[in-house]
Amino acid sequence: MIDAACTWLVGLLGSNVDWKQVLLIGATPLFLLAFVVELAGARRRGHQASFQWKEIIANVALGSAYQIAEALAWLLVTGAIFSWVYQHRLFDIPVNGWTVLPIFIMVEFCYYWFHRSSHRVRWWWAAHVPHHSGETMNFTTAARQSVLNVFVGTFIFYLPPVALGVPPAVVMFMLAVDLVYQYFVHTDAIGKLPAWYEAVFDTPSNHRVHHGRNPQYIDKNYGGVLMIFDRMFGTYCPERKKVDYGIPRQIRSHDFLVLNLHEFVDMLRDVAAPGPLMQRLKHLWMPPDWQRPGHVPLHTWTVERSDTAEKSVAPAPPAASTGLPQSSRGSS
Incomplete structure (x- = not known):
């Protein structure tokens, strides 16, 4: 049955199938079931604060648009880029029982640097910020993604394994496994797991830290499945106090377009504002x-x-100076 489904997909989409999107879409019923179980458990315990329906609807809308955009981008552009890189690969890396785990760790390493860069480079942060602007944590938070991912070039982080000789389909499948696992760490319903597991793997506790805007939690725990690279590169932090979810300069909207575009628009406006050209361009790559x-x-x-943000933030210029609505708050 699986072979027949694969043959059908190849016949429909050609040989360059995006197995990441295939696996993520195929796992959607499991995601929905998990959410229903999570919600039922929260209601039974009387802990429903993590379930704000406006935010949940926004999460699902963002995730659905992201899936569609990723699939279209692969068909139109990204798949061809991966194929071209693979045609010029350095080696032929076999995919078997001996290489599956090293390949997965390689993809996880790529994910770590994608994720870290998405927090420390504003160009990529503009596409990642919707995932962090949610102020509650439940399984649907994992779906809170941006359509801008397909425009800002985050796929480049997964080209190195392909250049080395891992087939693109394998890289995308491994990334999908990574992302499916991450769905289940977006929850308040699970406390800390055994210490050895917390030390090696991403867990709900470790990932709650990543979503915190508490000062000690900012830019920590980037790993998708593993915490080993966070420990190696000094970005690991255990959960020690209650997590305050969101971003330091919290966007106040559930609007689909605002959630997708607010940081990108602000970044471009900062670049366009008067000043020396090189200083203006730094808004694209600085934190x-x-x-x-x-x-x-x-x-x-x-x-x-x-409350955890800086106390001294200069007021923004009045809206009349730009012709657009302004906030007097600081940067997100």
């Missing part, structure tokens, strides 16, 4: 909280500073 000397970060939509 999200970087501020250009003499320039107040611009905000097109209302954001709210969290």
